[in-house]
Amino acid sequence: MSNQAYNLKLAEAVNELTELHQLENLPAEQNEKTLGMKYERKDPEWFAFYANLYIKYIECYKKLEDAYDQMLHPQKKFLVKKMLENTIIRLIEIKNELIFYNTEYVSSVRSDIVQLDELLLDLKLTDTALEVPIPRYFKYDEKARLDERDQTHDKLLKQFFGHSLPEEEVIEDNYTYDLNLETALRIIQKNERGRQGIERALKAKKKWKADQKRIEKQRKIAEGITVADENEREEAILVIQKYYRGFLARETVENIRNEELLFLGMKRINEDPRNPESETYKYEVNKQRRKAMQDEYLADYKKDLKKLKDELKSHDEPDLKEGMLEERRKRIVQYLELNEGKKLPTIVEIEKWNDVEPGLTPEEEEKKKFEEEEKKKEEKRLKDAAKKASKDGKKPKKETPEEEFLRSRVVKGPTEAVTKLQENIKAYANDWESKPEDQKNFAQKHDKDVAKVIVKPLVEEEIRHVCNAMIEIELENLRQKLGIKGKKKGMGGKKKKKKVKEEVPPQIEKLKEIASTDLLAELVEPEIAAKYFEEEPEKIKKEIPGGKIDKTKDRAPVDLLAELTELGIAKKLMPAEISDLLGHFNKLGCQQSREQSALLMQTIDPEKAKLLKGQILTEPDPSFGHIRQTVTELLAMPLGSSTVREKVASVYKTAMFIGPQGSGKSLVVRALANQCSALVLDISPATLRLSERFTDGSSKKKLFYMVWKVAREYQPCIVLVDDIDLVFPGKKKTPEAKLAMKTKRNLMDLKKFLKPKDRVLIVGCTNKTDINRKDLKKFIDKTIYFPYPDYETRKLVFKHFVEQKGGSLGDTFPLSTLAHVTEGYATGSFKQAVEKVLTQRRIAQIPSRPLALGEFVGALSGTFFCYRQEYAKFKDLVNYLTGVEERQKKVLQPPEDNDPKKKKNAKKK
Secondary structure (H helix, E strand, O other): OOHHHHHHHHHHHHHHHHHHHHHHOHHHHHHHHHHOOOOOOOHHHHHHHHHHHHHHHHHHHHHHHHHHHHOOOHHHHHHHHHHHHHHHHHHHHHHHHHHHOOOOOHHHOOOOOOOOHHHHHHHOOOHHHHOOOOOOHHHHOOHHHHHHHHHHHHHHHHHHHOOOOOEOOOOOOOOOOOOOHHHHHHHHHHHHHHHHHHHHHHHHHHHHHHHHHHHHHHHHHHOOOOOOHHHHHHHHHHHHHHHHHHHHHHHHHHHHHHHHHHHHOOOOOOOOOOOOOOHHHHHHHHHHHHHHHHHHHHHHHHHHHHHHHHHHHHHHHHHHHHHHHHHHHHHHHHHHHHOOOOOOOOHHHHHOHHHOOOOOOHHHHHHHHHHHHHHHHHHHHHHHHHHHHHHHOOOOOOOOHHHHHHHHOOOOOOOHHHHHHHHHHHHHHHHHHOOHHHHHOOOOOOOHHHHHHHHHHHHHHHHHHHHHHHHHHHHHHHHHHHOOOOOOOOOOOOOOOOOOOOOOOHHHHHHOOOOOHHHHHHHOOHHHHHHHOOOOOOOOOOOOOOOOHHHHHHOOHHHHHHHHHHOOOEEOEOOOOHHHOOOOOOOOHHHHHHHHHHHHHHOOOHHHHHHOOOOOOOOOOOOHHHHHHHHHHHHHHHHHOHHHHHHOOOOOOEEEEEOOOOOOHHHHHHHHHHHOOOEEEEOOHHHHHHOOOOOOHHHHHHHHHHHHHHHHHOOOEEEEEEOOOOOOEOOOOOHHHHHHHHHHHHHHHHHHOOOOOOOEEEEEEEOOOOEOHHHHHHHOOEEEEOOOOOHHHHHHHHHHHHHHOOOOOOOOOOHHHHHHHOOOEOHHHHHHHHHHHOOHHHHHHOOOOOOOHHHHHHHHOOOOEOOHHHHHHHHHHHHHHHOHHHHHHHHHOOHHHHOHHHHHHHHHO
């Protein structure tokens, strides 16, 4: 695609965002003009409103993400990134609103899985409109820092293990036994005898048929019936001709149909992406070429900025310096006159001279200061009184259902993200859309006029710092000359005052809106960069226990990373994409939720509840499309972007992936690590069991301190706890669980001492249901269930794995039958079965011997299967952890039971 194509995408996204801003204000406008300010919208109304917004924001997000990923213009890219980040923030906010107002169906009250299939049908959209890809800029925007981290990790892996290859996932095969030579020979002998017996039987059958044919012929001759061998031959020829002509006709019609579908664009040509002549290959090559051009354009932009800065400095420095010094000296003289030569100003007072009211006498200044101090004292007194009242008084009263209803459904105005998006749109319209020069900039290189706007304040700031240093020397000389004493330094016993950070000048703040802080920091002196463009390292008041053991606190993060790598905790996983989790969105989600809700409402009647006993009455299983969407929005986006992490209200520190074996949990962890460029620290019970260092409490504290420090230093980071059911075991405790559960307190502390701004995600995975529910619910912020695939997904997954292996399914292969009979098998089971069947020898035989259903049925029977009883346990556990079970009970509970007065009376009785 060309530069113009991506510019058009950006323009379309900006126009759509402008329309969305008007839609955001629609409820407030309706209340003001027609419905009245006291009008209360019900949940379905809010849900429909936010659902429409959600789909439109996804479309805008995709366009902005495409434009930012491939746009060459270095100055325009900065503005597009700000728009993209604000769109992501608003998208997550709307998703949270959808979850809150998802109360139409009893089966899925405020569930994370929001069913929008009927809305898509009304809007005539496919389920691709709901796909939310992980932003690609997570990998590139912090490339220098992340590359340095990854190179350090690779060196450590080579040092300890001799290679830096990613760790391959080991799949446990519990259904295949290891054979010795004797057993293998017996199996071969048994099969060979069976083959010989079958062959003998087939020969005997063939001989019997020939004898029967000969006897029948002799009978006909004996009865006088003429046996015409020639007629039989002609009839056989005609039958063969008929079938062959039918085959040719069907093949011709199929080819015509395929050509028509290709012409209409309803069918895509299956191309090999590795073929240099294919369009897919050319597209990928073009994308890489544009990425290289982006780096080249950015380097040219930086060179020009430095060049412009040097030119401006050499040309304007003498005049600017002279003017600033003269202005500051005049202010010193005026200050001396006002204070009768008894006091000299500080640099800060000189710079803020324009903010001081002119003409104030010393008495008036003292009066003003006294009034300000009295005002501060009054504010402090009111705060202290409020605190005392809250301590002495009773607990605040709980809101009634009516009060909660009114508070939660009040008309909401535009959020901060919407306001900032509007500012970004205005900046785009002023700076780029209305510029005729930008339309003629076919190469999409940087604009020199905008570069001058960036450089000029930086030059002035550097000159200001030089002038301030000179004025400080002059002030010191004046103090000595006039005999004015300076401020007394604090005594040793007194506390030192905290350093007040210097305010950022307005012109510097404006620069941050048109250029990145990293770029600005490169253009100025280190002192100025540290003051205005570099964030001060956050001081940690409390640390996770374990830092004092063996002086671990004093060790460098690189040293700790080296030790974790040696222990096998800092890992490098096989790369994956979130799109590798195959599966569509549920196209009958609303209907299934409606049916389940109707059945749940019948359980209020005790007689009907008896008839429904044994049925699994809950929300429909999440489709794999919904899982991709939830993982991307609620986990990947806050993990990959620090801006999104800071601005989004609901940030999750911990998440749990639960589901049958082979359902895709490890795949999603690998996708998060790859697409968010996250370091993986594996503290699973199996990993810790391999080392003999963590036997006592102090060594475990030390380990978790190292994990905490490394995770915060090398963000983004994923802390993986596989088999988390061993850390939070249920009633049946295995020896492994008894060892692993000793790290539960350390794991709780790890979550506690992580700050909301830290881009660290603790992910627990399990395929077991015997687990300590209460403790796990306190620890886990977000639970995502991975079910076995539905009928449509089973067809898609099986065909994908066969083609990925190099095979092909013929037109006669009963794919629908296979999908029907394999309900309960996970995606990993299909993969194992395909790998067992499709050996290199079998792939070579496919043209002459097409694949048959029986080959895969036998292979699938030796893989994991999720039985109905186990499925019911998974659903029950997930409903408890997600809170759906509790919310369902509140809805199904009779209104009388919700009365708090009756509850109190029942307790007294």
